Every structure is written in structure tokens, then in C-alpha cells.
Amino acid sequence: xxxxxxxxxxxxxxxxxxxxxxxxxxxxxxxxxxxxxxxxxxxxxxxxxxxxxxxxxxxxxxxxxxxxxxxxxxxxxxxxxxxxxxxxxxxxxxxxxxxxxxxxxxxxxxxxxxxxxxxxxxxxxxxxxxxxxxxxxxxxxxxxxxxxxxxxxxxxxxxxxxxxxxxxxxxxxxxxxxxxxxxxxxxxxxxxxxxxxxxxxxxxxxxxxxxxxxxxxxxxxxxxxxxxxxxxxxxxxxxxxxxxxxxxxxxxxxxxxxxxxxxxxxxxxxxxxxxxxxxxxxxxxxxxxxxxxxxxxxxxxxxxxxxxxxxxxxxxxxxxxxxxxxxxxxxxxxxxxxxx
Amino acid sequence: xxxxxxxxxxxxxxxxxxxxxxxxxxxxxxxxxxxxxxxxxxxxxxxxxxxxxxxxxxxxxxxxxxxxxxxxxxxxxxxxxxxxxxxxxxxxxxxxxxxxxxxxxxxxxxxxxxxxxxxxxxxxxxxxxxxxxxxxxxxxxxxxxxxxxxxxxxxxxxxxxxxxxxxxxxxxxxxxxxxxxxxxxxxxxxxxxxxxxxxxxxxxxxxxxxxxxxxxxxxxxxxxxxxxxxxxxxxxxxxxxxxxxxxxxx
Numbered sequence: 223x224x225x226x227x228x229x230x231x232x233x234x235x236x237x238x239x240x241x242x243x244x245x246x247x248x249x250x251x252x253x254x255x256x257x258x259x260x261x262x263x264x265x266x267x268x269x270x271x272x273x274x275x276x277x278x279x280x281x282x283x284x285x286x287x288x289x290x291x292x293x294x295x296x297x298x299x300x301x302x303x304x305x306x307x308x309x310x311x312x313x314x315x316x317x318x319x320x321x322x323x324x325x326x327x328x329x330x331x332x333x334x335x336x337x338x339x340x341x342x343x344x345x346x347x348x349x350x351x352x353x354x355x356x357x358x359x360x361x362x363x364x365x366x367x368x369x370x371x372x373x374x375x376x377x378x379x380x381x382x383x384x385x386x387x388x389x390x391x392x393x394x395x396x397x398x399x400x401x402x403x404x405x406x407x408x409x410x411x412x413x414x415x416x417x418x419x420x421x422x423x424x425x426x427x428x429x430x431x432x433x434x435x436x437x438x439x440x441x442x443x444x445x446x447x448x449x450x451x452x453x454x455x456x457x458x459x460x461x462x463x464x465x466x467x468x469x470x471x472x473x474x475x476x477x478x479x480x481x482x483x484x485x486x487x488x489x490x491x492x493x494x495x496x497x498x499x500x501x502x503x504x505x506x507x508x509x510x511x512x513x514x515x516x517x518x519x520x521x522x523x524x525x526x527x528x529x530x531x532x533x534x535x536x537x538x539x540x541x542x543x544x545x546x547x548x549x550x551x552x553x554x555x556x557x558x559x560x561x562x
Numbered sequence: 563x564x565x566x567x568x569x570x571x572x573x574x575x576x577x578x579x580x581x582x583x584x585x586x587x588x589x590x591x592x593x594x595x596x597x598x599x600x601x602x603x604x605x606x607x608x609x610x611x612x613x614x615x616x617x618x619x620x621x622x623x624x625x626x627x628x629x630x631x632x633x634x635x636x637x638x639x640x641x642x643x644x645x646x647x648x649x650x651x652x653x654x655x656x657x658x659x660x661x662x663x664x665x666x667x668x669x670x671x672x673x674x675x676x677x678x679x680x681x682x683x684x685x686x687x688x689x690x691x692x693x694x695x696x697x698x699x700x701x702x703x704x705x706x707x708x709x710x711x712x713x714x715x716x717x718x719x720x721x722x723x724x725x726x727x728x729x730x731x732x733x734x735x736x737x738x739x740x741x742x743x744x745x746x747x748x749x750x751x752x753x754x755x756x757x758x759x760x761x762x763x764x765x766x767x768x769x770x771x772x773x774x775x776x777x778x779x780x781x782x783x784x785x786x787x788x789x790x791x792x793x794x795x796x797x798x799x800x801x802x803x804x805x806x807x808x809x810x811x812x
Contacts, residue, residue: 329646
């Protein structure tokens, strides 16, 4: 397996951890038919960076909105910072910070005014408030633009402002809904640097939703993979990938049926999936030894790709589909497939 | 987190936005002037009511119209907050929704207050406002009316999710309220089958009180006008707070 720098914000402490969020059988159905969230249960621990990973429309935003008390659940319960979101919504809101997918800063106000307004809304003490605002604006390099109206900000600047606004009142838990969607790759990297820096200095639990596999893999201590409103897998990204026990192989054979027959017989191959473009993808154990054997058995292989397993492969394993990549840069699998 | 501090925060935001959106302020003052000068002047050339020029007669009605339109528009403005997603920041804050409502209501009342001050000053320059007492009483009336009408606007705004319903509100709320309030002509001139509409329209009493303040003419008397306006305000504030509590993001 390709070695990868450990970018997770915190190492595994091993000690027994306090629960920051506890979700039990949470559901949101619309008109009794559309099951946006269909019975989710999970725990997020204090100090953790937790990712909710899934394709668009999987129920990520609905889940976060329920945890913030913006949408009432159809069934189930959620405790955030030890408080029931349905019973004590105001106390929950005081304990959390939220950064929405779409910018929610006030266009007509300046950066500093948006911060001041947030401080007022969260009842912050006057003492030290100004210093904290200055400190945070400096941290995301907006101090020289603090008196400009948000209208004049770029998308990345708005996001940075929202980020520090979300954490201004020192929340115990920070929710980020698709924090980097719509931003260019360079800005995305910057945003993540800021998030990591903030989470570390403030010792905040971070829960973010994303459909970018790389973000979940790089920045989350643990992830939950969600699809069609249900959680299909939870765990440490590395462990989830390792649970596949092998590398991912994608091949194109002259006869798909023959190739499949061989793979199904092999003890080393698993998760055999037929891809849309006629290729076959599977997980292969001990690939260095087993691949030659398999290639020998399948007569007529046109092309072959082999690479370390990724979270996308985990997603494929549990859902039979890929997380669709809307953006040109694509993920691992897409690049491999376009590599002919 | 104090209720009042939350309300203050919202109010403060509305004030900042109001003074920054010059277009809104300007149009809020130009439209009523057009009514007085073009409509009142044009039609008024051939009419006089209760021994005064038509322009003079409708001036309190036009002031009331500004209060009505300014207030309802302000309430509907919640839709833009929704569109711009700023509403989320407010709804996710640890502030009771009733405080958000109160802050919004005070914000709308302040907007209208500034507009009416400007209109009364212009009215004084044009000779329609003759005494300081009259102007102050008119201003007081505008405050009470705007409390009622902003609350009504906010009820509608909290229920609307897209600007498409805007024309419906214009057709079914604003124009009927304006035209059956007696702002442009004495309510006795309206057909009798509209009497019930006239009587249940809170605007009727606002216009009546405004006319009393500026011209000394009244149909119902100050006590009745004020009582009905305040009762309607209380009812709308209650419903508006409920509307804000039920507001969810869709």
C-alpha cells in the first residue's frame, strides 16, 4: 500500500472518550414518502474530527440541519453536547457553531459587522470580544478587508469569514456542511489548513459533511459513509480501507463472462463489480502473488490497472456504486479508468 | 442569552441594512409624492372634499399608504433573507424565535418611521402639514400603524417560501386594504356591500386616526381607532411569533 502522510488532526488517544454527539434512529421523511434520512444512529466523540461522507442527496445536509435544530426530525433522537435537540434547542445552539454550504453572511454588511452581529446573537461578553474578532480575522488573513462589504469578497474569502464566525463564540462542536464545495482546489487546501488550525487551537469537535473522498480520508479521524439516508459503514478511514484486505484491480477482458467466472472461483478476489464501461473491478488479496495467477487464467486481458484501495472502493463495496464525482479532477478510480 | 439582546441584535442589523440600501429609501419616498402630486393634483383639480382641496384631503391617506406598503414590503423581505441564506445564521443562533420576530418588527417600524419623518417634512414644505402638534400626532399614529402592519407583513413573510407569491399578496392583501381604508375618499362613498370589509380592515382605523391627527376629521374617534389598532397589533404579533417559531429551512 502506498504510504500516506498522517494528516489527521489528532492521534488516537486510546483513552475513554466523552460523547459529543449521540444519534439514535434519526429519521426525516417528507410527505411520508421521500426518506431523506432513514434511521441513522452514531456517536461522535469529544475532540474528534468526524466526516459524514456520501454522494449528493444522501441526506448529509438534512442530518446536520436536524442536529442544529433547523429541521424537526420525523422520528428518533439526537443529543448534541449532552442536550436533546428537540427539547433544548436554544442550549444546543449556544453550544454549536455552524458553517453552511451556501454562504450565510450578510452581503450588505462588512466583515467586522458580520462578526459583531454574531457576537450579539450569541450573547458574547464585551470583554475580550474585540480582541477575539481581531485575532480570528487575522488568522484567516481577512484583517485588511474587515471593513469591506461582503459583496466585494470572493467566494473563498466569504468561506473564511464564515469559518471564523462559526467559531467566534467558542462552540464545543463545529458543524461544517460541505465546507469546500464550489471552491477551487487551492482555496480548498487553504480552508482545510484553517479548519485544522482552528480545531487544534480551540479544541473543538468538528463534524463535516463532504462528497470529496480525499477530504474525508485526509482530514477526518473517523467517518460515517452515508447513502440513501442510511449509514453503510463507520470507522477510521485507514481501517475501513484496510478492511478491504487488498488492492483494487480494474481490468478489461475480451470475455467478461469468462473473466468473471475465474474471479469468482479465486479465493483472493472479492467485491467483484461490473463497471459501466464494460470493465471489471475487484479487490485482490496479496496482489503481487495472486495477480499473475489470475491473469494466466483469464485468457485475453486487454488492459489492467492496479492501485491501493481507497475510500471509494469502500463505498463501492457497501453500495455497489461509486460516489459520483461532479468535478473534472475526479477521484482515484476515475483517473485510473481514463488512463488508457 | 437574553431575549432582549437577541431582539436588539436583529434590530441593529435591520437598521444597518436599511441605511445602506439607498434605493429602498428613495423609492419609499418618491412613490407617495407621485400619488400626492400626480394623482391628487390631477384628480383634485375638479374635486374638493369637506371644504378642502383633494390633495390636502388625501395627504393623511397617502401617509397611511406609505406606512402600509412600507410595512408589508418589509415583512415580505424575510423571503430575501431566506434567498440570501442569511436567515440561517439567525435561525441557528441561540435566540428565541419570538425575539427574532420582535427584532424584525422593530426594524420594520424604524424603517417606516424614517420614511414617514421625511414625508411629513416634505408635506410641511408643501403646506399639507400645518402644525407641529399635528405632525407629532401623525408620527405617533404611523408608529402604531406600522407595529400592526409590519407584524402582518412578517406573518405573510414567514409563510412564504419564494418571491413568486409576491403578486398575490399585492392583489389580495395590499391593494384591497389600501382601497377599502378610505385613504383616497370618504368611506361613505364606497358601496354598502363593502361595508363589512371596510369595518374589519385595520387600515381603516389607521387612516381615520391619521386624518384626525393632520386634518381634525374623524369617523370613529381616537379611542376606537387606537383600541382596534392595538388589538390587531397584539393579534398579529402573536401570530407572527408563532409563524417564526414554525419557520424551518426547506
